[in-house]
Every structure is written in structure tokens, then in C-alpha cells.
Amino acid sequence: MTRIAIDAMGGDFAPKVTIEGAVWAAIDYNVPIELVGKEDVIKEELEKIQKKGLKVKAGFHSKRIKVDFSTLDIKITNANEVIEMGEAPGQAIRKKRNSSIVLAVNAVAADSSQAVVAAGSTGAAMASSLFGLGRLPGIERPAIAVTLPTMKKPFIMLDAGANSSCTPEMLYQFAIMGSVFAKNVYGRENPKIGILNIGEEAGKGNDLVQTTYKMLEENKDGLNFIGNVESKEIFYGNCDILICDGFSGNVVLKTIEGCSSMLFKMISQEFKHDLISIIIGLLAKPFMKKMYTRINYEEYGGALLLGVKGITIISHGRSSAYAIKNAIRVAKEAIETDVLKKIAAVYE
């Protein structure tokens, strides 16, 4: 039986929202949960849910449901400390050995849970995973593999921010890990790998991408390399895996976040000028909502930290309960498809 550990204290709206998301996942996916954090706080939140019911809110739809805890398998592991967002990750995980993220990762290391979901400090989640779980054989550094929506099917971008500086060898390993992930979790056959670059031609970009290009062209591991992909092209869904250093990947991720949020705000501003614009805005709203749902990152819930010996799902700091629920789904899929063992098999 697989169980999924959640850092109940991690995230901008924790512990309330994190715990709600975990309870929701326990109901929807029938998955045992391990809530790691301050026991009294967690119990209090669970009691609130028992009394008032659980607010389930997906995108623009919202309702309150009654929860029968007797049918759910939710375990609490007490953790007295919390690593805050501003703390230096390396120091913090050494100093706060009883923090919720460290103990949540330890639960995976000790196999009491089989995956961990973390919406707190990304640095702390990474550091505790590296320290607590270790790296997969053959992998220098883990990468954050994030799923992004496009006009067609979503694709996986890695690294989305784990490593500010990368070597070509690391990018090559990201290609291998991404390929295994796309095949096994998303069922993509012979998944297409692109390098994020500022031009399509082979000679474009900095030394890192040029050298990586050459390595992938030699194509020793049967990877399906399709060449360079510009960031304006990624939204057409022509590649399954986009590899990049963590600085560029994080820039892409946050540009998408900022740009789409700006556009939605601008649209709603245009629909607020006068009575007619307000009425038309109300008529158009359901269509805008449908579109919003198509690109809503909450649907993808969390990004897998690929390359450590255990499943760590990193969620957005601003995760809603819905996003946490979906992150737990991603964790469950990663467990069921045995993706880590398949990555390790490449290097055997």
C-alpha cells in the first residue's frame, strides 16, 4: 500500500489549504496520507473540516462536502519546527532537523510514505530531498520537471529552477530523465526532446546549449532529439520535453505566470468601463473561465524533482487546495508508473 506524505506547514496558505488538499486527495484518489507538521495545528484543521465540511473549489466551481473520516487513512506525524521561505536551505535543514519538510522527506526515506508533496521553500524541499534521499545513480543533480499547457498537449520542461548553473552533461541527463518520465507517466511514445534556445539553427545560443546540442546529436541513448526550440514556439506543443538550465527554465515559467496574469487583468479592466462593457463582460465570462481552466497551472498540481532516490513533488507556494490535491495525484502516478526505477535502469 502506498502512502503520500505532505509537508502540512509548507505553502503560503498552509496549514489550512495544504490539509484541505490532502483530505480532498484522500477522498478522490482513495490514497493513504501522512500529514507532517505541528500535531495540534493539524488536528485543529481536521476538526474544522469534520465540523464544517470540506470546501472543494476547482477553478471557478465551488461547493462544500461532508467528510467521513472513518473511511480515510490519514496519519499525523508531529514536527515541531517549520522552515520559513527566507531561510538559507542548506543551513536550515541542518539546524531544523525536526522541521515538517525534513521529517516529511524522512518518512519517504524510511518508506513509511512513498512520496512527499511540498509547497513550502523549494530550496528546502530540494536540499532535504538531496540530503535525505540521495541521488539516483548516474545523475549529477536533480532537476525540477514542470508540466506546461500548450495549444495541443502539455509538455515537460526541466530544469524549472533547481540549478541556476548547469553543465552540458547535466542537460543531457535531464533529457534522459525527461524522456523516461514522458514515456511512463504521460504515455508519450518516442517523446521528442528539444533544447530551449534563442534560435533554431545548430550554432545558436551560449556555449551550454551549443555543447548540449552536439551531445544530443550523437544520440547514444536512443533519445529522440528534435533540435533547438525557441520560447515562442513551445506553446504549439511540438515537443514533449524541453531541456534547459534552471535559470532559463525558471525565467520561462515565471514569464508565463506574469504574462497570463497581466492579460487576464487587462481583459477584466476593459470590461469595467461602463454599463455596456460590464454586461458584455458578464456574458463573456463563462468563455474566459473555460479558457482559464485550460491553462490553469493548478491542474498540474506540482513538479517532480527528478533525480533523487525518492519521489518529491514541488508545488507552487501559492497552491490552492485543488493544486495540492492534483500534486498528490502526480505523486501517485509517479509511484504507480515506477518512474524512478526506470530512470535508474538507463544507467545500469
Added chain:
Amino acid sequence: MTRIAIDAMGGDFAPKVTIEGAVWAAIDYNVPIELVGKEDVIKEELEKIQKKGLKVKAGFHSKRIKVDFSTLDIKITNANEVIEMGEAPGQAIRKKRNSSIVLAVNAVAADSSQAVVAAGSTGAAMASSLFGLGRLPGIERPAIAVTLPTMKKPFIMLDAGANSSCTPEMLYQFAIMGSVFAKNVYGRENPKIGILNIGEEAGKGNDLVQTTYKMLEENKDGLNFIGNVESKEIFYGNCDILICDGFSGNVVLKTIEGCSSMLFKMISQEFKHDLISIIIGLLAKPFMKKMYTRINYEEYGGALLLGVKGITIISHGRSSAYAIKNAIRVAKEAIETDVLKKIAAVYE
């Protein structure tokens, strides 16, 4: 009297659209123009405009106007060769000394024009500007300074793609050039300078941004450094200048382009499901258009290649006549505000 040279053969829709934009600018801004390209082709296009009138299309508004060429000062300089998009820039400008971009830059070097607008190969425009005009004293490498819209006022990002790899010294110079530009061309007082980074804290990011951070903190040149800015924050308009290496900058630029184009396509798809959605879509269209105009890059026309001894404006390859017209406006403003002399003054 200032004149502006245009590479008439550069751009995906050249020479037609480039020449239309130039004629439009000559009318709107009363500015003398030097069209550089194949003389017979240019003459043919001008004759067409004389016969049929000029189609002026800004965003979604379009009309045809009669042009009285006797009131316009348009000079033609013949150039037999054209540098194509795929060619290696360095080689191409040496081999094709009579290409339209090389001769357009030469016109600036010889002071027959005071600025050049180029919508063809960015690499060729850069290489010919570096070779033909030389660098400003104190500047290692020129940067592409692009203007980007936000919820509030637009900001300048540099480098948007001229240099795939940068040193901290180069980024520091970009800060100086950007600051002079923002002050003089956009009238920003004490313009705020941010570093594009993947976190706000001082220790975030790769070596390049960390070292640049320290250099800017010392603040030797009275620069108004406000720290790191994440790419999701840039759309709030909190900084006037965002500095970054050309790889990251180009990634930001093209992610915005791709992301907004995807969102507009998705919206129009939602308004095509059935009769009701089509009707509501038609009602909502004027509001979407207004919003589109707010973020339309064509309004900004072109990016200044800052750091060479002459004014080179680089326009998008897919520039419309309206974008070319606006690029010529940007060129005119750069001439009138004497921005290059003011940058040079910093290093005297």
C-alpha cells in the same frame, strides 16, 4: 536636417511592407527617408503606392490614403545584394558588401542618414553596425534595448538578444546605457534598475547575476539600483530598466510573444463553439481589441541597439508597416534626444 535610412529589403514582408512603413513615417513625422535596397524594386513599390494610395493599418483600424510624393523627401540608395535570414552574419557582411543592410549602416557612418531601421536578420544588423559604426567608448558590447508593456508604464529590457553570453561588466554597462536611455528618451527621473533573476534575495541566481548585484550595490555611477526582479513581477511596471544576458532576455521576449499569442488563440477558440458563443464573441471583440492594442509590440516598433556609435533600430522580422513606421519614430526620438552623446559623456 536628419534623415533615416531603412533596409528596404529586410523583414519577412519586405520590401512591400518596409517601404509602406517608411512612406507612412515620412508623412506622419515629416522625416526625410533613405530607402536602401534594389532600386528597381523600390521604385516599383513606390509607384504602386502612388497609384493605389497607401494602406494605413494600425491594430484593427485600416484605411487607404492618397500620397503626395512631392511633399515627401525620399531618397533611394541602390543595393544589389540582400543578406538572407539563415546566413552567418559575420561572413555575410564581409561577403556581401553591397547588401542593403551594409549600405544602410554605411549611410549612417557617412552621415548621409542619422539612423538606420532594420527588420531583417538581427545578427547581420548587429554585425554591420559593430563593423560599420564601431563601439561607443567604454562599452564592451552593444545590447538590444527593447521596450515592453506592463500594467502601468512600459520598461526597457536589455540585452534582449545581442549577446548569448555576458560578463558582469557588460551587464553593468547595460545598466548605465539603459539608465541614460530611460532618462532622455522616456523622461524617467532617477530610473529604477533591476536585475532579471529567479528570486528576489541577493544570493539568488547564477554567478553572473550575483556578481552584477554586488557591482550595482557599490553604485559608483549614481545608478538607482532596486535589486533583483523575477520575471513574473516585470509586468507590474515597478522598474524602468531590467538588465540581463541576451540569452535570458531573448527567452523572456519570446515567451511573452508565444504566451500572449496562445492566449488570444485560445480565447477565439472558446468563442467558436456554437451560435451563442459566436454572438458573445462578436460583442466582446471590441474590448479584446482594445486590450490587444495595449500590449501590441508594434506600438514600440523597434529596439535600439545601444552601444554602437550610431543609431541602429532593430525591428521584429514580422514587422507590419505600422511597426516600421513606429520604429522610425523611435529612431527619430533617439536622434533628437542625443542619447548616444549622453551615454558617451558618462565615460568621459
